[in-house]
Amino acid sequence: MTDRNPAPPRRFPAGLLGPALALGLAGCGALGPAAPPAAPPALPPAAVAAPAPGDALAAFAAGAAPGQEGVVMENGVASRARLARVYHAASGRECREVVFGSGPAQRARLACRGEDGVFAEARPLLRGGGAR
Numbered sequence: 001m002t003d004r005n006p007a008p009p010r011r012f013p014a015g016l017l018g019p020a021l022a023l024g025l026a027g028c029g030a031l032g033p034a035a036p037p038a039a040p041p042a043l044p045p046a047a048v049a050a051p052a053p054g055d056a057l058a059a060f061a062a063g064a065a066p067g068q069e070g071v072v073m074e075n076g077v078a079s080r081a082r083l084a085r086v087y088h089a090a091s092g093r094e095c096r097e098v099v100f101g102s103g104p105a106q107r108a109r110l111a112c113r114g115e116d117g118v119f120a121e122a123r124p125l126l127r128g129g130g131a132r
Helices: 014-031 056-063
Strands: 069-074 077-088 094-100 107-113 119-122
Touching: 056 069, 056 077, 056 094, 056 107, 056 119
Parallel strands: none
Antiparallel strands: 069 077, 077 094, 094 107, 107 119
16 A cells, blocks of 8 residues: 655744845855955155155155145245055056146155155156046
8 A cells, every 4th residue: 555645845944034145145255256355555755764865846746645735846946746546556566646737737746655665756657647
């Protein structure tokens, strides 16, 4: 004689469903794209080696905070300067963009920290820099 009634399907205990889903979904975040590595923090101005004598741009860039304004003397001419931004270049060097003047006469120059820790003027890769 054969039993014509199959066994009822096994059910997952309702009390365990919530915690099982929570644990399963918690791992989903690990499957997404990894966050890019954080850029190394900029050294405080006191930790920066002194720029070459007579390099007023590098001296201002090394000691200024983003948004800070000052006067830079070059070739006996005083120019109003503002540290526009600090960033890490693709090379890994810390670079600082300094904007001189304002309005249509505004121009940007760049100073980057060398391997020796000293800031020096650098050639921007794009004309006009990234001044905003």
